[in-house]
Amino acid sequence: MxxxxxxxxxxxxxxxxxxxxxxxxxxxxxxxxxxxxxxxxxxxxxxxxxxxxxxxxxxxxxxxxxxxxxxxxxxxxxxxxxxxxxxxxxxxxxxxxxxxxxxxxxxxxxxxxxxxxxxxxxxxxxIEEEGEGMxxxxxxxxxxxxxxxxxxxxxxxxxxxxESLLQEAMKKELELAARMQQMLIPDNSQMPKNPGIIVHGFYFPHYEVGGDYYDCLKLSETKTGFCIADVSGKGISAAILMSNFQASLRALFTHDINLETLVVKLNSIVVVNAAGEKFLTFFVARYDHKTGIMEYLNAAHNPPVLYDTVTGEVLHLQASCVGIGMLDEIPNAKKSDLQIKNYSKIVCYTDGLSELKGDDGNDIGTGVIIRHISNTAPVEENIKEMIKELGLPDDNPSTFDDVSIIVADLPR
Incomplete structure (x- = not known):
């Protein structure tokens, strides 16, 4: 019992x-x-x-x-x-x-x-002292x-x-940054096309958002300013910095400002806005189609290519100082002057183009640009043919960055 x-x-x-x-x-x-x-x-x-x-x-x-x-x-x-x-x-x-x-x-x-x-x-x-039993x-x-x-x-x-929420947030951030960056790039319908200068731009964003930017401004009846820049890094922070940079450039770039002064002022603004975390390479030019004088200053950017269609001379417009925002104060920022005597073409580009790989596995550099613009055809047609040859934007497996190009015909 x-x-x-x-x-x-x-x-x-x-x-x-x-x-x-x-x-x-x-x-x-x-x-x-x-x-x-x-x-x-x-x-x-x-x-x-x-x-x-x-x-x-x-x-x-x-x-x-x-x-x-x-x-x-x-x-x-x-x-x-x-x-x-x-x-x-x-x-x-x-x-x-x-x-x-x-x-x-x-x-x-x-x-x-x-x-x-x-x-x-x-x-x-x-527990250390178990009771009886199992x-x-x-x-x-x-x-x-x-x-x-x-x-x-x-x-x-x-x-x-x-993690998926974070990835979705990052995706939305990149989408926002891409839209912001696209808004910075001027439409070709807004570019000057007159007997003195004809400007055209090409922009091919990559999967990730970079900091490429180019612009063209009418400074007076005879003077046109154009530039190209590439900010370090990617994402929303790069897009915001470039947006601030564009606003500052457009406020400061006038028909008579000294280009050294312009670059020094832009550097001070970027140093404050980026807090030393980012910098950008920058090429800026001001062309007077009446006199044929082109002033330019290259702050650590890829050297633009200038081609004289009459003499066949090719110039690379080399850098004269460090990039914008690299140092608190830019040393030795010096502009250069060129006298455009004959019908010439200029091609400005970012490293997304020059660092594409050729058949030998090396960077293509500027050779492909020179080969395509060495004629008397409009530079817009030249670059379109080059882009087709390079398989941009979707058919070149070596594409790793945005590709941005701004070109100009300079008739004389």
């Missing part, structure tokens, strides 16, 4: 424990569905195992970008600094000899997998394994969801 009653009580205890475990699984599932924060999920997990089931110690290592200890309930702090890669990755199933590996107080290590890849390791230990760890081992897997996979899903 007493034996039968004892069996019945034991059965009732087992039913009670089983119901508790089912309720715990339901509770944690509802918590996951309610988007409970990771910290609260871990607190629930620890409370159920330690407070309700009598598990003495719990520690979890989880892999995200690196391995980190996300929970330590009862173990020495030294266990939070294990080199998981070298010491645990050989564990493929529940491991009962943790003590032999030097893990003090650890009875069992439970590996958790996701798509056959280690996602976490759960360290379990009993250890809670062994008694509830299957439940601990299942419960741990549910929690850890849920935490990993939360991490992946946050």
């Amino acid at each position: 007493i034996i039968r009653m004892g069996q019945k009580l034991a059965q009732m205890d087992r039913l009670k424990i089983s119901k508790f475990k089912l309720d715990a699984l339901l509770d944690i599932t509802l918590s996951i569905n309610a988007n409970l924060p990771v910290e609260k999920l871990l607190a629930k997990y620890e409370s159920i195992l330690r407070d309700n089931l009598g598990i003495g110690k719990i520690l979890i290592y989880k892999r995200s970008n690196t391995w980190e200890c996300i929970l330590n309930g009862g173990f020495p702090e030294e266990l939070e600094n294990i080199d998981v890669e070298s010491r645990l990755l050989d564990i493929k199933e529940i491991f009962f000899d943790a003590a032999e590996m030097g893990f003090e107080g650890v009875d069992i290590i439970i590996p958790v997998f996701n798509n056959n890849v280690h996602l976490a390791f759960v360290f379990i230990g009993d 250890s809670p760890v062994l008694k509830h081992l299957n439940f601990i394994q299942t419960f741990s897997s549910i929690i850890i996979v849920a935490i990993e899903n939360i991490r992946l969801f946050r």
Whole structure:
């Protein structure tokens, strides 16, 4: 009679424990569905195992970008600094000899997998002085394994969801930056096309947003200003810097401002706006089609190519100073003057063009530009043929950056 009653009580205890475990699984599932924060999920997990089931110690290592200890309930702090890669990755199933590996107080290590890849390791230990009977760890081992897997996979899903939100935010940032950058590039319908100068631009943005910019301004009845620039870096910060730069340039660039003064003022503005984190290369020219004089200043930009269609002379308009924003003060910023005597063409470009790879695997440089403009045809036609030959924008596998080009015919 007493034996039968004892069996019945034991059965009732087992039913009670089983119901508790089912309720715990339901509770944690509802918590996951309610988007409970990771910290609260871990607190629930620890409370159920330690407070309700009598598990003495719990520690979890989880892999995200690196391995980190996300929970330590009862173990020495030294266990939070294990080199998981070298010491645990050989564990493929529940491991009962943790003590032999030097893990003090650890009875069992439970590996958790996701798509056959280690996602976490759960360290379990009993309280130091167990009461009589079976250890809670062994008694509830299957439940601990299942419960741990549910929690850890849920935490990993939360991490992946946050990453996807971050990637979506970055995508939207790049889209916004691309729209901002596109707004900076003047439409060809706005470019001057008159007997004194004919200007045309080509802009091929790459997958990522860069900081390419070119512009053309009517400064007087006879003078036209044009420029090209490339800001370091990509994304919204580069687009914002270039937007500020464009506004500053348009405010400062007049028919009579000294180009050295212009560059010094622009440098001061960029140093403040970029706080030393970004800089830009910059070429600026002012052409008077009445006198044929072209003033220019190159601040560390790729040298534009000037071709005289009568003499066949080719000039590279080299840099005379460092880039804008590289230093607090620009040393030796000196402009140069050219007398355009014959019908000439000028091609300004960013390094997205000159660093394309040729068949030999080397940068194409300016050779392809010179080859295409060495004739008397309009430079716009020359560049269109060059772009077709180079497979821009989509058919050149060596394209890694934006390609921006501004060209001008200078009739005389």
